[in-house]
Amino acid sequence: DAGVTQSPTHLIKTRGQQVTLRCSPKSGHDTVSWYQQALGQGPQFIFQYYEEEERQRGNFPDRFSGHQFPNYSSELNVNALLLGDSALYLCASSWRAKEAGNTIYFGEGSWLTVV
Amino acid sequence: SQQGEEDPQALSIQEGENATMNCSYKTSINNLQWYRQNSGRGLVHLILIRSNEREKHSGRLRVTLDTSKKSSSLLITASRAADTASYFCATGLNFGNEKLTFGTGTRLTIIP
Numbered sequence A: 001d002a003g004v005t006q007s008p009t010h011l012i013k014t015r016g017q018q019v020t021l022r023c024s025p026k027s028g029h030d031t032v033s034w035y036q037q038a039l040g041q042g043p044q045f046i047f048q049y050y051e052e053e054e055r056q057r058g059n060f061p062d063r064f065s066g067h068q069f070p071n072y073s074s075e076l077n078v079n080a081l082l083l084g085d086s087a088l089y090l091c092a093s094s095w096r097a098k099e100a101g102n103t104i105y106f107g108e109g110s111w112l113t114v115v
Numbered sequence B: 001s002q003q004g005e006e007d008p009q010a011l012s013i014q015e016g017e018n019a020t021m022n023c024s025y026k027t028s029i030n031n032l033q034w035y036r037q038n039s040g041r042g043l044v045h046l047i048l049i050r051s052n053e054r055e056k057h058s059g060r061l062r063v064t065l066d067t068s069k070k071s072s073s074l075l076i077t078a079s080r081a082a083d084t085a086s087y088f089c090a091t092g093l094n095f096g097n098e099k100l101t102f103g104t105g106t107r108l109t110i111i112p
Helices: none
Strands: A005-007 A010-013 A019-024 A031-037 A044-050 A053-057 A064-068 A074-078 A087-094 A110-114 B005-007 B010-014 B019-024 B031-037 B043-050 B055-058 B061-066 B071-076 B085-092 B100-102 B106-111
Touching (some): A005 A087, A019 A031, A019 A110, A031 A074, A031 B100, A044 A064, A044 B100, A074 A087, B005 B085, B031 B061, B043 B055, B043 B061, B043 B071, B071 B085
Parallel strands (some): A010 A110, B010 B106
Antiparallel strands (some): A005 A019, A019 A074, A031 A044, A031 A087, A087 A110, B005 B019, B031 B043, B085 B100
8 A cells, every 4th residue: 555655756946946746645545735844844734635626725825836636646836936945845645534633644755945 | 833842852862761752732632643754754653642532552652642731742662773753743623634733843863
């Protein structure tokens, strides 16, 4: 059973460029969330996708956008990259059940460096 | 912004000793999860404890939750070199909710 997979693992972009990161959730999971983790910090919630719609959003500008596909995989897009966008981007997946609390699984992340 | 704080920020112990990390949070929660992160890697889920639970065990891990004090602790017994990592607590607020709010992490170093 494959866990959460993310691509690419590392990438370097120039300021002002755009980047797309990809995530495939764990088998059986239907909800994907994205987090940004700056060096030395805890992860910060960007947004969450369920049923191909953005359901929750953290305190991130509109330059950050996403998409979820019918097979539950997801993309994170960041436009007009800034140096401060350099971080580890983590994808998390879970099953949107009604009962209290779900284990949330994370991928290995995509390291983005903006120069 | 971060929901809470882990304490201590860094901890170094000898292999075989027990390691205790604490987490405090600010708002009412539905559940609290602990994760491990090896340097530059993804987060590995360790244990989930719900707000109506006070203690949970998983192998060498013991987690406690005190909702009246808004705090949790993670105990790792008989530490091993492979336990060297950063440990984060993360809180979830709602039923079926998948948004987690993370603390700042504790950097644990096990000295062989």
